[in-house]
Amino acid sequence: MLKSLVRSTACLAALIAVTPAMAKTLTVKVDSKSMPWDMRANRTLRYGLNDGRPAAIVMDPAIKAGATITITASGSTAYMRGGRSLGPDGDTSWPNDRGNFDYLPSHHMRAAKEPIFLDELVGAFISGDGVIVGSPFPIGRSTKLVVPAGAAGISMGLNDDAFFDNSGTLSVTIDIPVASVTVEDADAKPGAGAPAGAPAPAPAAPATVHRVSVAIDAATAPWDPVANAATLPIGAKGAKPPVVVPIEVPAGKAVIFAEGTTNTAEAAGVGAIGNEKKTINDTLSPDGQRYPSFYVPKLLYPAYRHGLVAVFVDAKGAVVSRPFMVGKGVRLPIPDAAAGLALGFNDVDFTGNTGTLHVTVELPPQQ
Incomplete structure (x- = not known):
């Protein structure tokens, strides 16, 4: 165990113990x-x-x-x-x-x-x-x-x-x-290093992230097809509403990771990246419906059928960003107008989809 002695500005010694990485x-x-x-x-x-x-x-x-x-x-x-x-x-x-x-x-x-x-x-x-x-x-x-x-x-x-x-x-x-750090006072006497009667300084707030875990049903659409019918129309047969992670502070970046697999009518055990045998990109379904990936930046193709999709929405569910394929993980800048992060799948017909993906979203500290 590595130990180092750190002296504070008040001359109070603290012992910092860094456990082996x-x-x-x-x-x-x-x-x-x-x-x-x-x-x-x-x-x-x-x-x-x-x-x-x-x-x-x-x-x-x-x-x-x-x-x-x-x-x-x-x-x-x-x-x-x-x-x-x-x-x-x-x-x-x-x-x-x-x-x-x-x-x-x-x-x-x-x-x-x-x-x-x-x-x-x-x-x-x-x-x-x-x-x-x-x-x-x-x-x-x-x-x-x-x-x-x-x-x-x-x-x-x-x-x-x-x-x-x-x-x-x-x-x-x-x-x-990943090293863990423990800070212990070298002198446990009350008030040591501070003038008599002086209030103890408030501890510094640790830097952290706001982590949210959600379950995404395999029949979930990535955004509300009704609220966005005029701007981002998609096929949504048999779809459930999107799962929306609230965003209180629209700043910084959101990090998204997914685990698990789901099933569709044509394939079982499909991960977050989607069915790699079915590249969709900006093609239409046989009946002319648009997949959510129709609106994904083409720079980020390929986009597979039933891949996990993320998009930022406002308080009314209107999309305020370009959608992105999550795949095995993605980091996205949060737009100023965002009130939530909506999640769902790259499908036009959700009938028969089963299973659940477990998704973790990391956001900047929320107030």
Whole structure:
């Protein structure tokens, strides 16, 4: 246990005990077809044929600026049909930044001191809307990184230019140290260090967040289709009203995370990202109905059917922001006109949807 002596301005010594750093462990599977970042959100960092699956993204409140995180990976992948299995370090015989078709993601990692190999696990820190913060980096079997300011998560994939014939999966673990701090008075005598009769100083209010946990039924629409019929019409057959998290102080950012799975008429065990076999984006249903993702910024596609959607609304339920796909987690700026955060699913027909997602929303301190 590390102990340090801190002297206050009143010359009162306090003993600060910092427990050994405890690691919060996050795990994620990285498919061999996962591209390391979204090129629509990062148009100057293009690579390859853009034929892969979305990146594996991890977002968590513990990923904070200045934290040193450790990423380790195991498993194997192959970058061609019938190719040999490779570990997270990739093909160590191919250290170039070009593949058979185009530049590899490693083309944008010129600051790396070690060679970066074809099919190596690579990644980048990203903001809540998928924009890369800082520079992309190699990961391989293991690496340590310091989280830069502005980062809300980590985006990961393989260092390849053509993903269509890849196979295999990597298992990635992210360890984030979380230290707990206890402050104890070194002198327990009443009034020590303060003049006789002087009132004790009020304790400083700890910096905190307002955390709300809600359950989202699988048949929930992301916003009121009646209140927004003129501006954001959507299909809402069999839908339940949106779940709205109240916002009393419309400032700062909201962080949203979801856990669990729900079921639809066409698929079971669908996570918050949605049914990845059903890309919706801005297409219409067969009967011409608009999905909520019709209004999501195209920069943030793909948007899947039955993915979790978030949007800010006013006190009357009118939408006051662009909707966003939550996926595995997202951080959104709160607009001035917001009185709540509405949550629901990217569907036009909610009939037969079952199950519940458990969603945590972190807001700035509310008054």
